[in-house]
Amino acid sequence: MNTRGLRSQLKDSVPVTGMGPQVGAYGVQDTLRSGFSSVKNELLPSHVLELSEKNFQLNQDKMNFSTLRNIQGLHAPLKLQMEYRAARQIQRLPFLQSSHLALDTLKGNDESISFEDILNDPAQSEMMGEPHIMVEYKLGMM
């Protein structure tokens, strides 16, 4: 559940990402993979919710950690983030389905259902990525 009435804590929300042109190697638009670039398409998010939904989970976490820090001291969010980081490492290779069981339990997602569980289930996605390319992307080699 999200914390309420503490928007004053949200001083610096997560900056806008993914809205700029997709840069590949050499800092130029990667035409082979993402197609021709068009300034109009990339400058404006086309839907009201696109930006806020992209960063929703991150903003929520930031707000919660900030509140927790004010209430219980610095150790509380530090310990939680350490646990999240450890739990996030338990997954399969990028092109395979991981259940994220530990991470879900820590975050409390196993006790609630929202649109993330119903819509656009990655297990039923119609597109499959090339395994080598996905691993290279994850390791930062591309």
Add this chain to the structure above:
Amino acid sequence: MALSNVLQIPTSGFNFENVARNVALESLLEGGHTKTPKPMKTGTTIAGLVCKEGVVLGADTRATSGEVVADKMCAKIHYISPNIYCCGAGTAADTEKTTDLLSSNLTIFSMNSGRNPRVVMAVNILQDMLFRYQGQIGASLILGGVDCNGNHLYTVGPYGSIDNVPYLAMGSGDLAALGILEDRFKPNMEMEEAKELVRDAIHSGIMSDLGSGNNIDICVITKQGVDYIRAYQESEYKDKRQKRYRYGPGTTSILTEKIVPLDLEVVQETVQRMDTA
């Protein structure tokens, strides 16, 4: 087939890939002679009030899609939990899905904790969800229920606003219904009187608003249980059409009957074994 431009597994949840295409399509279609289909709205009258023994909720049963009546027996009172029911106005799909999600979340909670959920929990979950989506989910809901703290009636607007009130009407026919409620509402009414008042309020909404019509559903929630009366009052203008146009056997009489047997002889027979391992 593996695509080489997919770098990450797509995230679950809402997908905004087609928004630009849809905007372009709409501008193309509006100029021409075709129109995009309108979502089914419930253009409704819903009302609720708190009485001495519990909460009474009422709704009409018409669902419209533009200027056409899409459903004459739509069920607008949704089940949330054994002690909480919710009337929904707005886009029909949004109200259904939102109340379904809410009901699932509260069921998980009550399985975890072993208690019946409280009405404030339902209201808070709804408020969080609707505010998160900034009013794009067009659902105005009236939540009513009985829990350990008493009888409650809440309204939740599509942008996430809530209000706790003793009597309430929402939907396109809410002004007419609210007039009746304002006139005759008294605190701590008796059950029968409360049901009649809600019925009258919905009836005035049906008479004064094009988007509401057909039958009236009433749902009475008390500490002992729930009474969901699916058609408390049927409309006087119910059409007498039969719903099925199938003719029963014997409608046309058989005059003559002639049977011609076909003589077939077996020419070739092949057997193929099925591998049932």
